[in-house]
Amino acid sequence: xxxxxADERESAGRQIFASACPYPPCSTVEEVLPPKAxxxxxxxxxxxxxxxxxxxxxxxxxxxxxxSEPRVYGYCSEMRAEGxxxxxxxxxxxAATDYLHRGATRxxxxxxxxxxxxxxxxxxxxxxxxxxxxxxxxxxxxxxxAGEGVMATEVRDRICxxxxxxxxxxxxxxxxxxxxQNRQRPFTTGNVLEDLDHLEEIVRLTTGWGRxx
Ligand SMILES: [Zn+2]
Numbered sequence: 001x002x003x004x005x006a007d008e009r010e011s012a013g014r015q016i017f018a019s020a021c022p023y024p025p026c027s028t029v030e031e032v033l034p035p036k037a038x039x040x041x042x043x044x045x046x047x048x049x050x051x052x053x054x055x056x057x058x059x060x061x062x063x064x065x066x067x068s069e070p071r072v073y074g075y076c077s078e079m080r081a082e083g084x085x086x087x088x089x090x091x092x093x094x095a096a097t098d099y100l101h102r103g104a105t106r107x108x109x110x111x112x113x114x115x116x117x118x119x120x121x122x123x124x125x126x127x128x129x130x131x132x133x134x135x136x137x138x139x140x141x142x143x144x145x146a147g148e149g150v151m152a153t154e155v156r157d158r159i160c161x162x163x164x165x166x167x168x169x170x171x172x173x174x175x176x177x178x179x180x181q182n183r184q185r186p187f188t189t190g191n192v193l194e195d196l197d198h199l200e201e202i203v204r205l206t207t208g209w210g211r212x213x
Contacts, residue, residue, distance in 0.1 A: 017064035026051035070101040074212020109187035113170020124149040162198035
């Protein structure tokens with residue numbers, strides 16, 4: 001996603017950094033003043049007045065340098081349009097990317113896992129009983145590996161591997177002593193981003209929707 005151009009000016013010797021909200025379709029413009037005189041590089045954030053999502057700015061040597069670009073989950077609008085469980089999944093993944101943008105990777109990891117589990121039950125296995133009780137992520141992956149669910153044969157193993165990683169990511173974030181070793185996946189920013197990419201790929205491969213932006 002291309003970031004909107006920022007606009008900078010000075011007032012009484014003080015920088016004013018104006019930029020438009022990066023979450024479409026919001027685009028609320030905020031004028032940001034450097035938070036304080038400091039040589040430290042730091043990030044600061046606030047909630048957008050328009051859409052209430054987190055906006056993060058980078059600050060260095062007394063100036064706002066730029067607005068940090070958020071990772072947005074690509075199928076929110078399609079899922080919200082479907083309503084019901086799909087809209088619930090969109091809300092979970094939107095909250096996950098908001099956490100990630102704030103640097104709260106642990107919370108993001110848990111929400112990506114829950115969103116993927118709900119998608120597996122609702123969209124891949126199309127089993128309404130699984131929507132009600134989500135304590136069967138691993139057995140559901142095993143069912144897909146054994147041939148259930150809607151997808152082309154050649155992508156089945158790849159989807160199951162992705163889902164296994166996403167499950168381990170969220171489980172490790174929620175249960176730091178989880179065992180054995182192969183159930184652990186560190187909730188680093190890189191791993192959360194990779195699993196979000198994979199979840200979008202799973203959605204694309206099982207719904208027929210176009211590639212996420
Ligand atoms: Zn906004």
